[in-house]
Amino acid sequence: xxxxxxxxxxxxxxxxxxxxxxxxxxxxxxxxxxxxxxxxxxxxxxxxxxxxxxxxxxxxxxxxxxxxxxxxxxxxxxxxxxxxxxxxxxxxxxxxxxxxxxxxxxxxxxxxxxxxxxxxxxxxxxxxxxxxxxxxxxxxxxxxxxxxxxxxxxxxxxxxxxxxxxxxxxxxxxxxxxxxxxxxxxxxxxxxxxxxxxxxxxxxxxxxxxxxxxxxxxxxxxxxxxxxxxxxxxxxxxxxxxxxxxxxxxxxxxxxxxxxxxxxxxxxxxxxxxxxxxxxxxxxxxxxxxxxxxxxxxxxxxxxxxxxxxxxxxxxxxxxxxxxxxxxxxxxxxxxxxxxxxxxxxxxxxxxxxxxxxxxxxxxxxxxxxxxxxxxxxxxxxxxxxxxxxxxxxxxxxxxxxxxxxxxxxxxxxxxxxxxxxxxxxxxxxxxxxx
Amino acid sequence: xxxxxxxxxxxxxxxxxxxxxxxxxxxxxxxxxxxxxxxxxxxxxxxxxxxxxxxxxxxxxxxxxxxxxxxxxxxxxxxxxxxxxxxxxxxxxxxxxxxxxxxxxxxxxxxxxxxxxxxxxxxxxxxxxxxxxxxxxxxxxxxxxxxxxxxxxx
Numbered sequence: 001x002x003x004x005x006x007x008x009x010x011x012x013x014x015x016x017x018x019x020x021x022x023x024x025x026x027x028x029x030x031x032x033x034x035x036x037x038x039x040x041x042x043x044x045x046x047x048x049x050x051x052x053x054x055x056x057x058x059x060x061x062x063x064x065x066x067x068x069x070x071x072x073x074x075x076x077x078x079x080x081x082x083x084x085x086x087x088x089x090x091x092x093x094x095x096x097x098x099x100x101x102x103x104x105x106x107x108x109x110x111x112x113x114x115x116x117x118x119x120x121x122x123x124x125x126x127x128x129x130x131x132x133x134x135x136x137x138x139x140x141x142x143x144x145x146x147x148x149x150x151x152x153x154x155x156x157x158x159x160x161x162x163x164x165x166x167x168x169x170x171x172x173x174x175x176x177x178x179x180x181x182x183x184x185x186x187x188x189x190x191x192x193x194x195x196x197x198x199x200x201x202x203x204x205x206x207x208x209x210x211x212x213x214x215x216x217x218x219x220x221x222x223x224x225x226x227x228x229x230x231x232x233x234x235x236x237x238x239x240x241x242x243x244x245x246x247x248x249x250x251x252x253x254x255x256x257x258x259x260x261x262x263x264x265x266x267x268x269x270x271x272x273x274x275x276x277x278x279x280x281x282x283x284x285x286x287x288x289x290x291x292x293x294x295x296x297x298x299x300x301x302x303x304x305x306x307x308x309x310x311x312x313x314x315x316x317x318x319x320x321x322x323x324x325x326x327x328x329x330x331x332x333x334x335x336x337x338x339x340x341x342x343x344x345x346x347x348x349x350x351x352x353x354x355x356x357x358x359x360x361x362x363x364x365x366x367x368x369x370x371x372x373x374x375x376x377x378x379x380x381x382x383x384x385x386x387x388x389x390x391x392x393x394x395x396x397x398x399x400x401x402x403x404x405x406x407x408x409x410x411x412x413x414x415x416x417x418x419x420x421x422x423x424x425x426x427x428x429x430x431x432x433x434x435x
Numbered sequence: 436x437x438x439x440x441x442x443x444x445x446x447x448x449x450x451x452x453x454x455x456x457x458x459x460x461x462x463x464x465x466x467x468x469x470x471x472x473x474x475x476x477x478x479x480x481x482x483x484x485x486x487x488x489x490x491x492x493x494x495x496x497x498x499x500x501x502x503x504x505x506x507x508x509x510x511x512x513x514x515x516x517x518x519x520x521x522x523x524x525x526x527x528x529x530x531x532x533x534x535x536x537x538x539x540x541x542x543x544x545x546x547x548x549x550x551x552x553x554x555x556x557x558x559x560x561x562x563x564x565x566x567x568x569x570x571x572x573x574x575x576x577x578x579x580x581x582x583x584x585x586x587x588x589x
Contacts, residue, residue, distance in 0.1 A: 089558050120558065122501070122557050122558065125572070128570075159460070163502075165555065178454070179460060179487075180491075180495065181495055182498065241560075242522055246519075315518055326521070330518060333517060339498075
């Protein structure tokens with residue numbers, strides 16, 4: 001497939017190169033359209049959010065009130081902290097103007113005069129790259145006052161996070177922009193009514209926004225024919241873990257997972273089998289390696305397979321992987337990142353981690369397996385935001401699909417782990433984590 | 436306290452937001468870049484500047500893991516041990532760092548040269564295992580490469 005988000009053109013991050021290849025033509029086109037026409041184009045294209053929830057982007061834009069005395073805001077989510085996800089970083093580095101152009105178009109469609117692109121603090125180097133591109137765009141009049149003489153003005157600012165996974169959650173992100181701790185908010189009210197500073201706000205993922213210029217340039221009909229009809233478009237898939245060529249691959253949605261692993265990412269080192277796969281970042285349900293045949297990278301296919309697209313960050317695990325160690329590490333992550341507002345998540349994530357550590361050292365009880373499931377079930381759906389669900393799903397799916405791995409660790413002599421002494425050291429070391 | 440030059444940056448920053456509280460995260464970044472960490476005095480200084488109670492500033496500093504509320508060593512080494520890195524041997528990288536630096540995660544070496552942190556996913560899973568020093572990412576590491584990297588830092 002031709003690459004649209006990450007084209008193979010040298011120096012594409014530079015404004016003049018981007019312009020030479022038709023850059024900012026979509027913005028010019030959008031400025032000549034009525035705002036609702038722009039939104040309608042995005043709506044008809046069937047573009048769905050690339051941040052994890054696959055929510056229809058055009059529909060989300062229509063939630064913004066047309067008649068309001070308050071300023072409206074766009075927040076572009078580049079917090080990208082979901083383990084296994086490293087796609088937006090490619091956009092900041094290799095195609096920053098596509099993101100800036102998409103942001104300006106989205107502002108134009110919704111009548112927004114201020115946009116913030118929120119980027120995780122660890123990406124300091126990439127923030128500078130994007131800032132350079134943004135400065136160039138300001139100089140050329142693609143952003144700022146009276147854009148290209150259209151009379152429409154919008155400012156785009158970069159806002160640097162400071163190390164908190166939870167700030168990728170849209171309402172926590174808004175609180176973080178406001179200069180607060182990244183605590184998710186209770187909804188309703190939803191951001192389109194009551195977002196940053198109580199004003200109408202839309203939050204879109206970096207990759208989602210980067211799809212917008214493509215749609216405006218070539219039209220919704222063209223776009224909606226790329227990949228899977230119900231979840232169309234190009235998608236950036238990150239492949240990591242046990243593959244020969246880990247990296248970000250741009251494909252059309254609907255690509256076979258097995259093709260992504262074997263054709264794009266070069267297969268498994270040593271030609272071993274796949275034991276398990278996390279298809280879309282650590283929050284998505286883990287799949288068995290022997291159940292990947294025919295499963296595709298799109299919302300419908302992965303749902304049918306018992307998981308979800310998430311951020312399309314695939315983590316591949318070969319047949320020698322100690323899955324108990326994997327799930328214990330994932331549980332530790334959610335325990336560390338829980339913001340602490342809701343009791344089920346704050347306490348539950350810690351309990352999951354503690355009990356899983358027992359299995360890691362071979363000290364699990366048979367009853368602990370049900371206890372883990374019980375705790376996970378009591379977190380799921382009982383918290384303000386989806387971090388609780390994200391902590392529960394990996395544990396639930398791991399038990400459902402790999403119960404035997406847990407049962408093996410109940411015995412006094414654990415097997416299946418390559419380096420037991422190393423494992424113990426890891427458990428000791430992580431015991432000092434505090435919230 | 437913040438330098439004259441940085442105070443000017445703060446004034447510019449405030450224009451980006453309708454309320455001054457929103458400038459808190461960026462101003463804390465400026466403070467940390469200036470001093471390497473954020474002291475309680477600095478937090479009070481920033482609180483006064485943005486009209487925020489000290490408790491709010493402290494709350495924010497302690498919530499976000501990247502703000503240092505204590506001084507760090509000359510080089511702050513952050514090693515990712517999350518799943519993608521773990522699957523590709525981040526344990527061995529951490530071991531090499533601990534061995535070379537004489538500090539465990541959360542510690543600073545006695546000579547003040549190294550601070551070591553074990554961190555969550557840094558978004559470099561395609562280059563796992565990795566570590567970061569400041570804004571620089573070092574990817575596709577082996578224990579040998581790690582040794583050589585640390586050796587090169589004077």
